[in-house]
Amino acid sequence: MTGTRLFDVNVEQLQVRRTSLPTEISSCPMRAMCFAGRMLVMATWHDHRILLLDCKDQTIITTFEEHQAPVTHLVAGGADHAEWLLSGDVAGAVKIWDLDALALHCSVPTGEETVTALAFDASGRKALLVNAQHQLNVFDIESQSLEQQLKIPPRYLPPHARVCGVCSIGASKLLLWGHGFLLAAYLDKDSPRWQTWPERFILGLAALSGPWLHPTKSTKGSCPQKSTDTVAIAVQVSEAETRELLPEPFERKKYGRKRKAGS
Numbered sequence: 473m474t475g476t477r478l479f480d481v482n483v484e485q486l487q488v489r490r491t492s493l494p495t496e497i498s499s500c501p502m503r504a505m506c507f508a509g510r511m512l513v514m515a516t517w518h519d520h521r522i523l524l525l526d527c528k529d530q531t532i533i534t535t536f537e538e539h540q541a542p543v544t545h546l547v548a549g550g551a552d553h554a555e556w557l558l559s560g561d562v563a564g565a566v567k568i569w570d571l572d573a574l575a576l577h578c579s580v581p582t583g584e585e586t587v588t589a590l591a592f593d594a595s596g597r598k599a600l601l602v603n604a605q606h607q608l609n610v611f612d613i614e615s616q617s618l619e620q621q622l623k624i625p626p627r628y629l630p631p632h633a634r635v636c637g638v639c640s641i642g643a644s645k646l647l648l649w650g651h652g653f654l655l656a657a658y659l660d661k662d663s664p665r666w667q668t669w670p671e672r673f674i675l676g677l678a679a680l681s682g683p684w685l686h687p688t689k690s691t692k693g694s695c696p697q698k699s700t701d702t703v704a705i706a707v708q709v710s711e712a713e714t715r716e717l718l719p720e721p722f723e724r725k726k727y728g729r730k731r732k733a734g735s
Contacts, residue, residue, distance in 0.1 A: 509554025
């Protein structure tokens with residue numbers, strides 16, 4: 473991981489196509505959504521439902537209603553990103569769903585801390601959770617047990633930082649990002665290592681794998697070198713735009729008089 477920008481994509485270059493959806497979906501604002509195989513998973517804004525839509529037939533397959541608060545995070549993982557669904561709500565509850573059985577698999581113990589970022593590791597068999605206290609938890613889905621807990625060192629984070637996202641880019645490498653930083657974590661069991669890229673104003677980040685690691689054959693006859701590492705793609709804004717759009721961080725004023733020199 474070098475933190476190097478490989479290419480830029482402009483929104484105007486993307487081809488957009490509209491499609492009709494069931495009234496239950498089109499008439500209801502959504503708080504979060506993600507794709508899971510042939511399904512589109514959506515969390516409703518005004519209540520705590522999770523809707524699963526068949527993208528081909530455009531019909532609602534089922535609805536999950538086990539959450540007791542509005543759902544803010546949805547992540548699909550496992551085989552072909554269609555085996556497990558990870559969901560988190562505003563009250564801090566995190567649940568894992570079996571997408572084959574269309575049923576709840578287990579609830580993840582999070583204590584009383586609010587979870588700010590959810591993801592799966594590269595194998596799709598472990599859930600990654602980051603809470604508001606900057607603690608990274610690795611949860612084994614099959615055994616339903618907490619495998620590892622790591623506290624992010626404060627020196628690697630800017631003041632008032634909030635980890636907004638996390639993704640896996642290998643067997644033991646993670647990328648964590650917020651509105652003013654990008655952080656890499658190397659999960660060595662003996663001594664985890666950290667690497668930071670400050671002043672990175674990122675809105676979204678995801679890891680690319682599979683076909684993305686095999687470059688297109690060149691028409692000039694030269695054979696491009698195959699990538700040996702996973703590539704991450706990010707949506708980034710300039711520092712000026714960030715300062716203009718984001719509110720100023722809250723800082724508690726210090727009370728008391730300063731001592732004069734010699735007093």
